[in-house]
Amino acid sequence: MDKNEIYKTLDKLSSKKSIKYAVYLSSIVVFIAIILLPPIIGIILKWNLMGQIFEQPQLLDRALNAVYASFGVAFLVSTIDVLTGLPFAWLITRGKYRILGVLDTLADMPFIVPTTALGYSLMLFWSTPQGVSQLFNTESLVSPGWLLVILLHFVFSYPVVVRVLVGALMDYRMEYEEAARTLGAAPFTADRTVTLPIIKSSIIAAFTLAFARSISETGATMMVAGTFENGAIFIKNMKLQNNYGPMVFVSFVLIAISATIFAVIRILGTKFKLPIRRVWPNAERKLSSKGIANFRNTISIIIFFSLVIIPSIFVAFPAVSAVFTDTLMDAFAGRRVWADFWQSIGLSYGVGALATVINVIIGLPMAVLIARKTLGRSTANIFDILTDIPIIIPSTALGASLSIFWKESFAFLPEIWPLIFAHLAITYPYYVKSMAAAIQRISIEYEEAARTLGARPFTVFRTIIFPLTKYSLFAGAIMIFTRSVSETGATVAVVEQLRTAPVLLVKWIPKNGAPELPATSLDVALGCGFLIVLSFVILLILRLVVGGERKG
Amino acid sequence: MPEVEIRNVTKRFGDIIAVDNVSLHVHDREYFALLGPSGCGKTTLLRLIAGLIKPDEGEIYIDGKLVNDVPPEDRGVGFVFQTFALFPHMNVWDNVTYGPRVKGWGEEKAARIAHEALEMVLLHERLDAYPNELSGGMMQRVAVARALCAGAKLLLLDEPLGQLDAKVRNQLRYEIRRMAKDLGLTAIHVTHDQAEAMAISDRIAVMRKGKILQVGTPQELYIKPKHIFVANFIGEANFLEGYVKEIKKNHSIVEIRGGIRIKIADKTFKRGERVVLAVRPETTIIEIGKARENNYINGKIERLRFEGTNVRYEIRLENEDEIVAIRPSMTEEWLDVGEKVVVHLPMNKIYVFPYPSKGLREELSVE
Numbered sequence: 001m002d003k004n005e006i007y008k009t010l011d012k013l014s015s016k017k018s019i020k021y022a023v024y025l026s027s028i029v030v031f032i033a034i035i036l037l038p039p040i041i042g043i044i045l046k047w048n049l050m051g052q053i054f055e056q057p058q059l060l061d062r063a064l065n066a067v068y069a070s071f072g073v074a075f076l077v078s079t080i081d082v083l084t085g086l087p088f089a090w091l092i093t094r095g096k097y098r099i100l101g102v103l104d105t106l107a108d109m110p111f112i113v114p115t116t117a118l119g120y121s122l123m124l125f126w127s128t129p130q131g132v133s134q135l136f137n138t139e140s141l142v143s144p145g146w147l148l149v150i151l152l153h154f155v156f157s158y159p160v161v162v163r164v165l166v167g168a169l170m171d172y173r174m175e176y177e178e179a180a181r182t183l184g185a186a187p188f189t190a191d192r193t194v195t196l197p198i199i200k201s202s203i204i205a206a207f208t209l210a211f212a213r214s215i216s217e218t219g220a221t222m223m224v225a226g227t228f229e230n231g232a233i234f235i236k237n238m239k240l241q242n243n244y245g246p247m248v249f250v251s252f253v254l255i256a257i258s259a260t261i262f263a264v265i266r267i268l269g270t271k272f273k274l275p276i277r278r279v280w281p282n283a284e285r286k287l288s289s290k291g292i293a294n295f296r297n298t299i300s301i302i303i304f305f306s307l308v309i310i311p312s313i314f315v316a317f318p319a320v321s322a323v324f325t326d327t328l329m330d331a332f333a334g335r336r337v338w339a340d341f342w343q344s345i346g347l348s349y350g351v352g353a354l355a356t357v358i359n360v361i362i363g364l365p366m367a368v369l370i371a372r373k374t375l376g377r378s379t380a381n382i383f384d385i386l387t388d389i390p391i392i393i394p395s396t397a398l399g400a401s402l403s404i405f406w407k408e409s410f411a412f413l414p415e416i417w418p419l420i421f422a423h424l425a426i427t428y429p430y431y432v433k434s435m436a437a438a439i440q441r442i443s444i445e446y447e448e449a450a451r452t453l454g455a456r457p458f459t460v461f462r463t464i465i466f467p468l469t470k471y472s473l474f475a476g477a478i479m480i481f482t483r484s485v486s487e488t489g490a491t492v493a494v495v496e497q498l499r500t501a502p503v504l505l506v507k508w509i510p511k512n513g514a515p516e517l518p519a520t521s522l523d524v525a526l527g528c529g530f531l532i533v534l535s536f537v538i539l540l541i542l543r544l545v546v547g548g549e550r551k552g
Numbered sequence: 553m554p555e556v557e558i559r560n561v562t563k564r565f566g567d568i569i570a571v572d573n574v575s576l577h578v579h580d581r582e583y584f585a586l587l588g589p590s591g592c593g594k595t596t597l598l599r600l601i602a603g604l605i606k607p608d609e610g611e612i613y614i615d616g617k618l619v620n621d622v623p624p625e626d627r628g629v630g631f632v633f634q635t636f637a638l639f640p641h642m643n644v645w646d647n648v649t650y651g652p653r654v655k656g657w658g659e660e661k662a663a664r665i666a667h668e669a670l671e672m673v674l675l676h677e678r679l680d681a682y683p684n685e686l687s688g689g690m691m692q693r694v695a696v697a698r699a700l701c702a703g704a705k706l707l708l709l710d711e712p713l714g715q716l717d718a719k720v721r722n723q724l725r726y727e728i729r730r731m732a733k734d735l736g737l738t739a740i741h742v743t744h745d746q747a748e749a750m751a752i753s754d755r756i757a758v759m760r761k762g763k764i765l766q767v768g769t770p771q772e773l774y775i776k777p778k779h780i781f782v783a784n785f786i787g788e789a790n791f792l793e794g795y796v797k798e799i800k801k802n803h804s805i806v807e808i809r810g811g812i813r814i815k816i817a818d819k820t821f822k823r824g825e826r827v828v829l830a831v832r833p834e835t836t837i838i839e840i841g842k843a844r845e846n847n848y849i850n851g852k853i854e855r856l857r858f859e860g861t862n863v864r865y866e867i868r869l870e871n872e873d874e875i876v877a878i879r880p881s882m883t884e885e886w887l888d889v890g891e892k893v894v895v896h897l898p899m900n901k902i903y904v905f906p907y908p909s910k911g912l913r914e915e916l917s918v919e
Contacts, residue, residue: 175637178604181624182631183651183702193654197641277646281656 007462014458024375027365028383034362035390035425042401043252045408050252052245063234063250069146070231070394071257074214077153081161081210082203088300089165095297103304107162110155110312113535114486116502117528119220120509121315122152124525127224131314144226152224153217155308157210164209168202169195186281186288193276204269208262215258216395219488219502223509232396236492239400248404251397258393266385319529322522331526337519340504341527345534348501351416352484355423356477359431367435368465372444384436391429398425399493406494415498422490427480434479438472439465482538501531554615554628554706554738555580556601561610563596570596572762573610578740578755583729585749586742588759589785589918594742597759598708601740603627614706625654627706630699634711636691638683644670644694645679651702662701669697672731689720696728700735707732707739713748725752746786750774758782780828780905784916789830789903790875791912796821803899805846810871814897815846818904826907835901836877838865838893849895851875853887867895 013019053060092104110118125131126142133141142148176198180190196203218232225233231254238247286292322328331338366383373380390398399422406418442465450460466473488502499507505527508519519527556578563571571593578584586594599605601612603624612619619627638647648669652662670676673693683691692712699707712728713721729752732739743749749756750770757767758781765779770786777783784791794808799819806814806827814829821827843850851867854874858864862878863886869875875895887893908915 173635173637175633175635176639178602178624179631179633179637179639179698180650180654181604182602182627182629182704182708183654183698184625185650185654186625187623189654193650194639198639200641273641276642277653279654279656281654 007459010458011456014461015456020374020457023365024369027362027369030362031366031383031387031428034421035428036386038405038421039255039390039393039398039401039425041409042403042405043248043255046244046248046404049245050249053249056246059246062229063246063253066229066231066234067250067253067257069229070215070254071261073146073150073153073230074211077150077157077214078161078207078210080154081157082207084300084303085158085161085165085206086203087296088304089162089169091297091300092162092166093169103301104166106309107159107166107304110159110308113312114502114528114531115156115217115220116223116486116488116505117315117531118156118312119152119223120505120524120528121313122148122155122220122311123224123509124318125311125314126151130318132311144224144228146225146228148224148226149221149228149230151307151311152220153214155312156217156220157213158308160209160213161206164202164206165199168199172199185279186285187293188288189279189281189284192274192284193279197274197276200272200274201269204265204272208265211261212258212391215254216393216489218396218490218492219486219506222488222506232394232489235396235400236489239403239493244404247400251394251400254394254397255401259389262388315525315528315532318522318525319532322526322529325522327520327522327526330523331530337508337523340499341501341530344499344501344504345530347498348485351420351423351500352481354420355427355484356481358420358424359428359480360473360477363428363431364435367432367439370432371436371439387429387432389429390425391433395426395487395489396493398422399490402490403494415495418494419491419498419500422494423484423487426487426490427484430483431476431480434472434476435469438469438476442468478538478541482535485535501527505531555582556706556738556740557613557616558597558601559611559613561597561600561607561612563593563600563605564608569762571600571607574762574764575610576757576764576767578738581733581736581738583732583739583741583752583754585753585756586740586759587744587746587749587756587785589744592759593762594744594759595710598631598710598740598742601706602629602631602708604631628704629706629708630702630704632692632695632699632707632709632712634714636683636695636715638686638691638694638698640683643680643682644675644686647683647694648698648701650698655702665701665703666697669701672700673697673727688716689724692716692724696731700731705737707737709739709741711742711744713743713745721748728752750786756786758785760785777830777903780830780908780912780915783830783903783905785918787832788876789832790836791916792829792831792873792875793907793912794827794829796823796825796827799823806904808871809873810869812849812869812871813846814902815899816902816904817899818902821904821906828905828907828912829897830903830905831875831897831901833864833876833878834862835898836875837896837898838867838877838879838887839896840887840891841894843870843894847897847899849897851893851895853889853891853893856887856889867893869895 053063088107092100092107123144126148127133127140127144129139131141133139142151172195176194177190180194181187185193216232218236221230222233222236229237231250234250235247238244238250330336331341334342366387369375370380370384370387402422402425403418406413406421410417446464446468447460450464455463486502487500488506491500491503495503505524508524508527556576558574558576561571561574562569574597586597588594596605600607601614603619603622607620614627639650642650645666648666649662652665667676670679673696675690675693675697678686678690683694686694695712709728713725716724725748741749741753753770755767755769756773758765758773758779760781766773766777766782768776773782773786777786783789792808792814794806794814796804797807797813798805803815803817804819804821806816806829808814808829816829850870853865854868855866856863858881861881863881865877865879865887867875867877877895
């Protein structure tokens, strides 16, 4: 059967209503069976154990403190992210200097560096004598603990916030601001009363994403937490002790509070109004002065470099030093700890690739269903909300409940399967959301024009939707691949024997004196270096793909 | 009271010169139109006046004061955008009172001015409506009311009717002019629609490729176009190419294709010079009969179109050139397709231009 015949057959099939519904229904069934239900059932299965924690007041206190710490850090970090990210995004989009394009690219760097490598880099920078502590004549300027966790969460969520806000400011129609200026508003007044309220939904989205990232992150947090314990670390600690009761309790509380917070944001976000009626013309005119603007830009750049960029890339120094020692040869020869490392890299990238391919296949019909409302507006809305759930659930809690589900219900499955399912669950929403957005951007009229010209549904997809969204599809695939490769929280929750690269690196980091595995600091630095180099290659591909889209 | 003076202003965007050494004087209380095809630089010039962008060279004066470094909020202008740019998160009342509020005029004064402006644009019943609940015409009125409320004495309108249906557009264009005149404002109105510019303006500047080609009243531009592009862009014209053959005491003779001799009143051209003759369809006379002297050319009607008020005839001349003539549909007898006619080009209705160095097609192009 040649290609044309296959197309003809698929065209015929796509015209049948029964086939159309079968495709969408199987996509829905797979989503519910693999992504949505397992974590919920996982918790239900151990629901009866939850009571255990109430019999241990000390453990209950510890659990509640951990939950409190998770939300406290997430709230604080997301607020600082928005307050510092907004002026920086403003500078990138409104500045007139070409150098700002470099800042724009640099802002992505912590985003693509795996969070474990990021955690190690921050620890070296803030907490060791080789880092910034040198300048202050101290051993450790910021010791592992809550402050370092805040600094870390700020670093990895900052690029997400900047990216969302830069996008919002780029899409924003400048005419609104220009209209305000011609009506007599000083720049500060125009920004406060017109621009900010119009991009409010993006500010809320940026805050929400930063919040979700902070709640979920586990691997790097474990590296820098010291004795500090948040929800994710508590779950991981309980898992190590096979203490399922407290683990399920904290998972449930994290999920319930997160879901409530996001529901409240979703409902009240649109109703919440920024105070814009009162204006203080003289004071705001002063705040619009060039001096104030320059001061604000300078502070933004200082924060960006001193708190985000330099700590993120600091690991490069010991990684480069390691290159000139035997460590590099050990690494390439697979001696000592390095055989495990390459195996874990293989596992990470293998799982990442598999999760990506499966997600593309099962996620595409769901994206079309949401974007084109093929099964009705309300069905699309319901699945739009349901696919958000894995994003807002902390990944460790998701991993913990998934691990219970797969091990209790499908104990015969090798460990690799729960691992793949966990990564599928975590990456699925990112893919579906980005593809749905890409499809929504294409005018429905193109499809209608193709149909009136005689194209059947499959041909419409093959010749219209796919060519117009293929760059988004590739970019989305690479994004979920990198997310999967970086994932630690859910991974440590679902596996016992298998080790992905971030999990292995966490075990290499000395905790309380000695690492869990016999690795040296040069090994860790070089391991992080390899992860960063691989991530850069992926970023390069992403840039080329996105660059291609822009040109197209 | 605001008058606007632009002296040798240039604005570049990279390699593109959007406004090229333009000088212009808009008088106090004048309703002035900047007219030209898309991309001619008219909106850029308006944005330069508003202070939304800065000129690379030249000076802009409002009310005799150099404003090159004055930010838009201090120029005392009201800007109406093509897309209206009504703030989507504010209702009509908040949009209209935005200017007084940001200027700190106080609630009472803001309310009084807003009520007056909304009454003027007949939108008093829709104070609570948000922009997405209004029709295009209503949004346009709110945008004008908002600009007026900010106390602007200089109204800058960037294609303010471009997004409206033809009927609403025709109605609103007179309303805007009336408001500007009643309030004693100076208005600069950007448009690519020559009929709109002619209908509402005291004077018009025709722009092309960043330059002003001619400034004048609608009548001057229509009756005495100084540039071949203006002759074509304002109204419509037939163009015939030829050479100056003879120069006589009171007229010159131009020979067009096929050796046909056309008498022109203009004597400024040299003998042998290549020229283009332009004649408006409404001054091109067609009669039954045969050519008997200069300026009469035999032809045959190839097509006719009924346009309501007029009938439009497309005539193939004996030299194979094509010409259009328009006759009133209700007072003149209709001619038939295929009918042989004689086309008369009255000497005093012929505009003569030197043949453009880049060719006629390029010179008339609106791209």
